[in-house]
Amino acid sequence: MYPNDVKYTKDHEWAKKSGNTIAIGVTHHAQEALGDVVYVELPKIGAEVKAGERFGTIESTKAVSDLFSPVTGKVVKVNDDLSGNPQKVNSEPYAGGWIIEVEVGSTAEFDALMDSGTYQKLLSTSK
């Protein structure tokens, strides 16, 4: 439920590094807490995002939640598939449910994120 090949944020998002691009999505815990996801508002390709700032929203049948970027950079890809299949955020949060890819100048912000073990510890203490 919390794979080791991605890093985690306190906002319950994950980030996965591939060269100088970082893929971003929400964690298993987040999708479970949200319930059925019905809409994801995505940024435009080319948009600048900043670490800790809102880049989009995710809506479930119950709630609207902001998405916060874990890194600073430029959006190079968005998951258009989510407009027709938002439920992929629930069914495969780390695969088909990815949300955006951001090109970064430095991976320092990514490197500072939590690993799976630390994130799971955070989850268990916040319960």
Added chain:
Amino acid sequence: MAPRQTPLNAAHKQLGGRLVDFAGWEMPVQYSGVIAEHEAVRTAAGIFDVSHMGEVEFKGAGALETANALITNDLAKATDGQAVYAGLLNDQGGFVDDVVAYRFNSEHILICVNASNADKDFGWMTERAKGVKPVNRSAEFAQLAVQGPKAFGIVQKLASKPLDGVATYRFTTGQVAGVECIISRTGYTGEDGFELYCPPKDAEKLWFAVLEAGKGDGLVPAGLGARDSLRTEMKYALYGNDIDDQHTPLEAGLGWIVKMDKGDFVGRAVLEKQKAEGVKRKLVGFELTEAGIPRSHYPILKDGQKVGEVTSGTMGPSVKKAVGIGYVPTALAAEGSVFQVEIRGRPVGARVVKTPFYKR
């Protein structure tokens, strides 16, 4: 203050229900998931705990007249064994609540009220009742709603008598799974089904009997999340969202529950004036013509100006569209009228459509 619990609280926990505070009650918002539960109710059946609802009784000579003078619909025109949907209004014609009034006979009326309003309604009825004194019987009833195309068969299997004669908005009394119930052919989902009123001590027995009897038909326990998306697809008003003390039944498109010819009732004078002059705003159903989901309190815009407000909205699991309900100026209320809904600062196109959004 800790939220109150219905007699089915332990059952919800046992079934994996996610409990939230709703109108001062700890209620399940979902079990397996809102969309799955919604679809089960549309295609098979679902069972809802609505024990948080309140019940106010009028009993004795003059009961019908007393209750009838408090509500907009006409219990005198109903038959014994009939239920009517009605407004309980303030002197300004605004909703104190929307209610279902059950006519057992002319000397016995039971009014089912919203949980969030139960104490307020009872106070209001007590203050304004001329004749029989209302009695708050909320603590003596649990209520289970069994809804969906398979609901009739499931309840019938457990019932002590045939229910074919109990048409929509009719009710009877009898045993279901050995539990003494008011068996009412009513609901809040747009599907066929029953609402079963029973003593709180028997609620668990009834709940699990229905679950068991409905298993083969695909019946599932359903929470407030599905209840909300189901009723929104039907444009059924939710008190506190779509109707409140600032809006009249005529503005809410509920003119059919107002019977002006029945004699006086609380709020009548204002409605008479509104009827003569025409209403300035109307509650409409709309769908978005661009991506997004409307939510309550989002502004409704025309030519960049705020002209109204969304009162309910959802991504309709059955209609597969983002649909909403909201008040707009009467000039924008006709089917096909267009406006924008402001979603987090972004104007998104919307069009008034025919309701209910969902048709069986």
